[in-house]
């Protein structure tokens with residue numbers, strides 16, 4: 568068995584994303600890893616929180632990994648997968664997976680760790696010829712600060728993944744779980760169709776013009792009218808900056824947050840090329856009685872400003888999407904490009920999260936991201952295993968295989 572690849576957990580962003588991506592790529596490629604000073608740049612000393620532990624254990628189980636040091640608050644783990652996908656997993660061929668957390672750790676950060684694995688792990692196995700949905704139910708927080716909300720996943724992540732060639736992912740929110748207004752558990756089911764063949768390279772070059780914008784407000788019922796009015800006014804005021812060459816098309820939805828301290832706003836712009844850019848804020852400052860109007864104003868102002876900044880750079884992915892696309896670029900067949908946009912004629916730097924994801928991918932699977940947002944992927948799945956499955960796949964796949972083989976040669 569090869570020596571594990573060592574990853575120092577304080578590198579760049581030095582948070583949980585490094586661990587999630589590393590364990591996911593490790594499980595997929597059966598590469599042993601050792602991570603030290605886990606989440607070493609995080610306040611409170613770092614280590615594994617429940618959300619990270621859940622993801623690592625699930626991936627370890629799925630890839631039959633030998634694990635040491637895997638426990639709450641642990642700062643060092645060694646993760647040694649024994650097979651790409653363990654045999655005998657009930658969900659492997661379509662079915663239900665339930666990933667339970669007892670705290671409102673972000674369900675979507677757990678999803679971030681397991682989604683690429685679920686999508687890619689079965690490519691090349693004889694089972695992969697049948698497209699069957701896997702319903703992944705995750706319990707925890709659906710709306711948690713500093714992580715993608717379920718609304719963002721449904722309205723931005725899933726459509727963007729569809730745009731790059733991933734089969735559509737459906738979202739069913741059973742109940743909301745919050746980090747604000749007192750911790751509360753919720754759950755969501757994502758219906759995921761695993762890839763049956765390698766993911767072709769994708770190109771996100773053309774942002775296009777903004778076609779429509781959707782505002783999702785979740786707040787106490789008594790704040791509905793005030794919130795809607797504030798959003799209306801802001802759309803009127805900022806219309807020109809958002810819809811430059813198209814007729815404004817705006818949709819506003821409201822949901823009762825059922826709690827006086829839970830305020831959330833998400834804005835999602837859809838462009839003429841199908842790109843989605845989103846910005847949101849789950850209000851995380853102190854909520855004082857009598858101050859609701861100013862809270863709503865500050866949420867609306869901030870989220871509109873953030874979205875307009877995203878629109879101004881003309882890139883094809885918002886700041887968060889950019890780091891979440893890294894794993895797909897790294898695993899695709901050929902060179903995928905994600906144009907990140909420009910500010911004052913200068914290419915926009917990837918966020919520290921994105922740079923961290925680039926670094927992890929480089930360390931584990933030796934891919935390189937250039938300054939233009941391009942990366943030659945490793946053609947995950949287009950290998951020996953996949954070729955041996957050729958005889959059982961349908962004609963269309965066989966022709967793709969031949970092409971892949973020519974490209975590779």
Ligand SMILES: Nc1ncnc2c1ncn2[C@@H]1O[C@H](COP(=O)(O)OP(=O)(O)OP(=O)(O)O)[C@@H](O)[C@H]1O
Pocket residue numbers: 580581582583584585606609676712713714715716719847886887888890891920
């Ligand atoms: N508002 C948001 N919308 C969409 N995605 C977000 C949002 N905020 C953060 N993210 C994404 O969530 C991930 C957060 O990674 P990070 O390492 O900070 O997470 P973490 O596990 O909570 O770690 P830590 O507790 O160590 O900060 C990144 O992929 C980031 O792009």
